[in-house]
Amino acid sequence: ADGPAASELKSLIFLFVAVCGVVFVLVMSVMAWALVRRKNQAPGEPQTERSMGRVVTGAIVMTFLVVSFLTITSFYATNGVDRGRDNLPTITVRGQQWWWQFTYLDADPARTFQTANELHIPVGTDVRLRLEATDVIHSFWVPNLTGKQDLVPGRDNRLTLHASKAGIYRGQCAEFCGLQHSHMALLVIAEEPADYARWLESQRKTAAAPADSDAAAGKLVFMSKPCAACHTIRGTGASGTSGPDLTHVGSRSMIAAGLLENTRGSVAAWIADPQTLKPGNNMPLVPLTGEELRQLSAYMSGLR
């Protein structure tokens, strides 16, 4: 629990568990006693019936009081968890089958950019997310930062993130969204504001030029194969939109929505056979020679 929402949630969970635990122990003790106690009276004496009636009524009243207390507590916690309903969202989160697209909005459209599966946020402030989906329902959930919120086609949902400590937080799609729902993870990287600003600037840049001949050849492969029809690499001719934006793919720590560590080897493995690594995902197997694959992965890794 590394944000105010999360720590508030944590204490709420503790409170509920404690109250319910006490209720459970009480009920069970009464039951145990009722089962083992010695009975020296015939069942059904009017006297006993009357006193049991009083005890049962008392217990019902107690139940009423306890659930009222829990309802009110929960209501006030709701207000806390859902802070800042109205500030403008700055990041749009779009769930797709089965990866995440993040759009960092800027008043100047030229400075707006997209990235995938890795969400950077500054620590110590509220970050407003706008949640949208175009295919099916997904749910954005980073357990250590805040509760979840669905991304519903045709609906406009909001969520506030707040990390009080820098760090890497894992999140995962929580609403069943089809075949690869299990492999729809994301990382939230919370950084000091200065680091965050630096990251923003680097992401706004167009793609780095290939650093060596392998990478340059890889770029040509990328542009001539179907890759460019699905992926965008800003600053090149590739402007497809059905797959993640790859402009700075080399800078991410995981690929394919948390499936693999981002190394040159795993990128090559992914491109060589995405359908075995993540069966049914929306990137097809593009037939390539070993040479082309090597060049492509060099190019991808260089896109920092």
Added chain:
Amino acid sequence: MKERVVADLSKLPLHGLGSASLTFWGTSAFMLIEGMGFALAIVVYFYLMSLAPHWPIEAPAPDLLPGTILTLLLLVSIVPNMLVARWAKQRDLRKVRVGLIVMTLLGASPLIPRAFEFRALHIGWDDDAYGSIIWTMLGLHATHIITDLIDTIVLACLMFSKHGDNARRYGDVEDNALYWNFVVLAWLPLYGCIYWVPRL
């Protein structure tokens, strides 16, 4: 277990009438189920309306003529329907036979304006959600007219057969009349939704 006889029920009638008839209760239970279905259709209608920027979403309001004719026909049919029920209670075979023929005709005639109603909607079921829900309402209700019509026809045949003069048949006629009243009454809120709400 040993038995101790405390009552003799042989004097009771061989068949329960009115609220002592099981089919009356069965029919009522099915009316409750279907009434719930109609109510849900209406709720969905207003739910979709509350989401739409304007209503109908993209169509003119339906023409009033066929729907209104149908409504009048249905309302008129209530009168002979009640009469049939009364005659059945009196076990007047001849009148019940005539009444059932009249009710068959009155049950079939609304199907004619109903056929025109679908056209008068000015929208297809697959154009948008508004089209879908009003087609569903109309279709759902048309199914009820048709089922009750078939029921009436089968009953009419029965009443002309040797099985006719039997307290059970008269009970069936009464239940059938009850069900027809339900079909008519269920139509009125649907009529309001389909034809008048878009005009508000």
Added chain:
Amino acid sequence: MTGSGRPPSPADLAAGSEEAEAFLRRTWSTPSGFLAALSTVDHKIIGRRYVATAFVFLILGGVLALVMRIQLAFPETRFISADRYNQIFTVHGSNMMFLFAVPVMEAMAVYLVPLMVGTRNIAFPRLNAFSYWIYLAGGLLLWISLALDTAPDVGWFSYVPLAGPQYGVGKRADLWAQMITFTEVSALAVAVEIVVTVFKLRAPGMSLDRIPVFVWSMLVTAFLVILAMPAIMFASSSLILDRLVGTQFYNPAEGGDVLLWQHLFWFFGHPEVYIIFLPAVGIVSAIISTFTQRPVFGYMPLVLAMIATGILSFGLWVHHMFVAGLPRLGSSFFTASSMAIAIPAGTQIFCWLATLWDGRPVFKTPLLFVIGFLITFVIGGLTGVMVASVPLDSQVHDTYFVVAHFHYVLIGGSVFPLIGAIYYWFPKMTGRMMSERSGRWAFGLIFTGFHLTFFPMHILGLQGMPRRVYTYPPELPWAGLNLFVSLSAFILAGGFLVFFIDALRSFRHGPRAGPNPWNASTLEWAVPSPPPPYNFRHIPVVESREPLWMSDETLAVATGLRLDRRELIVSSVTAGEPEAREASPADSIWPFLAAIATGIMLIGSIFSPWAVVWGAAPVAITLTGWFWPKQTREDES
């Protein structure tokens, strides 16, 4: 009739004539033979079939659970593929809810309610036969589709758009929706029968305040079915329309709405869980009363609590949609209503505890399962109260915490009482006792296996493990607990295995049971075990709430019912005054044929909308055949 002249009369029966009783038996019995078995309308035969079928579905669904547990035992296993897994959890959930839990409770009611209210058959016995066949057809549809690897794969609540025309490819979601139609038609039919049986077929003198609690629970359940199931019928039909003929109910681009589905589904789905739970309330009350040898404490509060639960259950559905983005204030209202349901639930628990407190508990297997129920259901109810809190649910929604919650309430709250009920009523249904020794083993294994399996799921949920994942990465801290859970699931399955073996063995070799082996108080124990085809030689006359405990070994009865036709008593709704002698329909093959015709129409409509048109003709014909009078004595009036 016979050579000796006049047929036996009611007076002969009252005088104890064996010939008269044999005559009555012949009137009511189902002849042997295949066709007769398809034609029977005896509620006991149909009820037993229903129970047995539902338990077969429990075994099948349980085996699927074991397959899922093997897949989840280790991270990144490839025991089954993602597609298989998705089909399996969908079929597991749909099967358990629609083919096991709801039908099995109805089945118990079909068997027991007519006996408990002192009549000779259920109201609308042919509809009852029809409902069984329709149910069987729906179950076969789902399981055959799984065998063909084209089972639904969108979860037991089939959220759109995943289940809609664009993303739900093939016929999978249609199969799901049509399976729903089958089971709902059968559930609605049974509900109507139960309501009318309870309202109109009660024995003379059984006024509303003398109805056994079990019968009350089934009455309230039947009303919940009647009011809730139309919502899922509407939902599944509109889903099929969207998929088949292009309506736009759930398409946001054309004015439809994705959340409309969730509202409709849960408006049914929440009452559904009480449709599963309330019969258990009736079962528990019956068992506790018998095994403490005193009337259950607080008859009125118990009945009122069930009615209150029934009413409240229609005001809770949004608690399944707390993270869908509905307005927070509205959601908080549903927190309050969800928590409020703890009050009737608590009332029930407290009344049972009071009964145990005052009575002398006899620790036979049925009572053991009830004690297991009390422990487990209270935990499950309390986690229900936790997830009813909006902020708390925003953390644990769609995680294994919720999976734990609902298995606690479903298995602890319903299956435990159900197994207890089988031990309790088995002697009545089969005439033989089950083994007390196996019963204790079954209870021990099921109870421990259950808690070892499902308790850790709470922790997994709090550790962030989402539900409906076919695998998970090894670097997360979930692997150890998952392995533990999977191993424990086999202990649980072992317990079920002991139970099933005991049931099968006792069915053939169990010691004979007398009419009332537990010294219970309700009317079903007044007749021999198993009951004769006519249930009661004479319709009983009820003079108190515990008829078998009051009368000094005799049963007050009424004579005068004809022996030459199936006849029973119609009585008034509140006081139970006899109003008429009514005929009960004879056996008939038409319900079976009508079910086949309906099945063909419904399955055909998965493939073409026109099936509804051409398929309607056979349905109309079979229904006419069903209702057309056959000039039997039953038609006299």
